[in-house]
Amino acid sequence: MNWFTRVRNSLPFIPKRTTDDTLWIKCPGCTEMIFAREYHENLDVCPRCEHHGRMGADARLDLLLDGGYRILPAPQVREDPLKFRDTKRYTERLKQARAKSTHSDAFTVADGTVEDFRAVIGVQDFGFMGGSMGMAVGSAFVAGAEHALNVRAPYVVVTAAGGARMQEGILSLMQMPKATVMTRRLKAAGLPYIVILADPTTGGVTASYAMLGDIHIAEPGALIGFAGQRVIQDTIREQLPEGFQRAEYLHKHGMVDMVVHRSELKATLATVLDYLTPRAVA
Incomplete structure (x- = not known):
């Protein structure tokens, strides 16, 4: 000493x-x-x-929904189905993530109103294991869509994810077609499906429900893509344009409908809902 x-x-x-x-x-x-x-x-x-920094699920719901919204119960799924372990057990990683969150996993669904327009909103929290898509996220997305179908309300999803959850292997990838089927059911029912792309939205989430909306709204500077820029450059052996995979670039090239500042996001969403929400005939 x-x-x-x-x-x-x-x-x-x-x-x-x-x-x-x-x-x-x-x-x-x-x-x-x-x-x-x-x-x-x-x-x-x-x-x-x-x-634009990253927001947690509760802060995001408070931003978009009027007061008095109701959070839907999270579906129960089998945890650690593969008994996965790297430097830590998967169950230990879940425990650590839940200690920092008020929710049991990375996807939270609420029923409420956006400036008096009824909507079901699902929020993906990047702070929970990078917002990764596992069985809990896929089941929560489906439950939110089912609830929107039952109450005849638009379904709005805020995405922020690093992709599929590797600790669940092929089971995490199976959430992609499952979520895609639900977006088709919403379309068949004539209900709007709106996606708000937050930073970052990548991997299997981008390859499924993140890019299947009727309207895509992105936050400024959000990273949106499937594979990383370096991986793409090494594959095609070409230098990519500046700002590639950022919200503004995707908007310019037609992959995103609008880029909206966070302070204007709720008002813009209400306007979109006003246009797209089916109205009862008197």
């Missing part, structure tokens, strides 16, 4: 105190330091460079 360690251990240091007023956040876009309170009050958007 050196002299510094002996002195440090013998002194009665007071634990460092932190509050919401003294915490800072480093913007991933401009790298400026921002007060956490200022950042969250600005809907997790940098007030300096307009970089």
Whole structure:
């Protein structure tokens, strides 16, 4: 034990105190330091460079829905069906993710109104194991679509995912056709299916329900794609354009209908619902 360690251990240091007023956040876009309170009050958007940060499920639902919405119960699925283990057991990773979240998995569905327009909204939380799509996510997506069919309401999904959940192997990939079938059922029933693409939306989610909407709305700067840019470049052996796979590039090339600032997202969604929601004939 050196002299510094002996002195440090013998002194009665007071634990460092932190509050919401003294915490800072480093913007991933401009790298400026921002007060956490200022950042969250600005809907997790940098007030300096307009970089759109990632939002949790509850914050996203509060943003889009009017007060008094109801969160639907999460479907029960078999956990760790493959008894998967890498550096940790899959069950341990789930336990750690749930300790940081108020929900049991990465996809949460709520029933409510958007400026008085009835809607069922499903939100994918990137903070829960990268928003990865496993059986729980697939089952929650299907349950949300089933509920929308039952109540005859539009289904709105906010995507944010790194792709399929590797700990569930082929079972995670099976969620892609399952979710795709539900989007076809919504279409057959004449109900709008609207997708809001948040950062990032990649992998199997992009290859299934994320790109099957009637309307696609993206947040500014959102990364949207199937494979990573480096993988694509190595495959085709060509340099990709600047901003490739970003929301603005996809909008310019017709893959996204509109790019909307987060502060205007609820009003824009309400306008879209006003256009697309079936109206009763008097």
